[in-house]
Amino acid sequence: MKKSVIVSAGLAAVLAFTSGCFVSSRSGQVxxxxxxxxxxxxxxxxxxxxxxxxxxGSRTPVGAIAGGVLGGALGRNIGSGGGRDLATAAGAVGGAAAGAAAEQQLTKxxxxxxxxxxxxxxxxxxxxxxxxxxxxxxxxxxxxxxxxxxxxxx
Known part of the structure; x- marks a missing residue:
């Protein structure tokens, strides 16, 4: 379980850091x-x-995907038994919304x-x-x- 959180967090970090690569410049010099x-x-x-x-800021799927992956992984580790699937889904949805908002805020x-x-x-x-x-x-x-x-x- 701990390994899946670390892998998910690493993937989310890579996606978050590369999301800036997809933003076109609005500079007068570029x-x-x-x-x-x-x-x-x-x-x-x-x-x-x-x-x-x-x-x-940009509204690409990158922030939502990264947040969804991380939120789902965290939710999976919080839930147990039959509630694990519900916690995973709730974490993924909440993480996706938070990731999209974070991407827009970070790229403005x-x-x-x-x-x-x-x-x-x-x-x-x-x-x-x-x-x-x-x-x-x-x-x-x-x-x-x-x-x-x-x-x-x-």
Whole structure:
């Protein structure tokens, strides 16, 4: 029994640590493989406003699976006799919910909502990770990809 808990905990830890590998970046400085070597429309403008925001975390099955495995293993070791199956199932369900919530919490990012008045007179707002700071009045470029995604760069 103790061995199954250790193995389950190890598997849950590996899944939890690798869940960050599946999260795509929302940085203004990071391009996905699909965005590389693609034409982006470039418009210049002036930053009008910057507001801190939170970019929600990922919702992949990894957190729920890891939590379910760990919760099921713990439930199995708590229960005994006929209640063991019920404790295992309850632990797996509770663990899956907790694992999904933990994944979302661990992968959320600080972001910026950047409002730019383009030289054309049009106003746009872009939300991206807060890895580069922007200030009102600063001159920037807004790059828009063919899929409609945009980023603000200096």
């Amino acid at each position: 391009y996905s493989r699909d965005q590389a070597r693609q034409i982006h429309q470039v418009e210049e403008g002036t930053v009008k406003a910057v507001r801190p925001v939170t970019i929600e 990012k600080k972001g910026l909502e950047i409002t730019v008045e383009l030289d054309s007179g049009r106003n746009v707002t872009v939300v991206q990770e807060a890895d580069v700071q922007f200030s009102p009045g600063e001159r920037v470029r807004v790059l828009t990809a063919g899929d409609g995604s945009a980023r603000v760069t200096k």
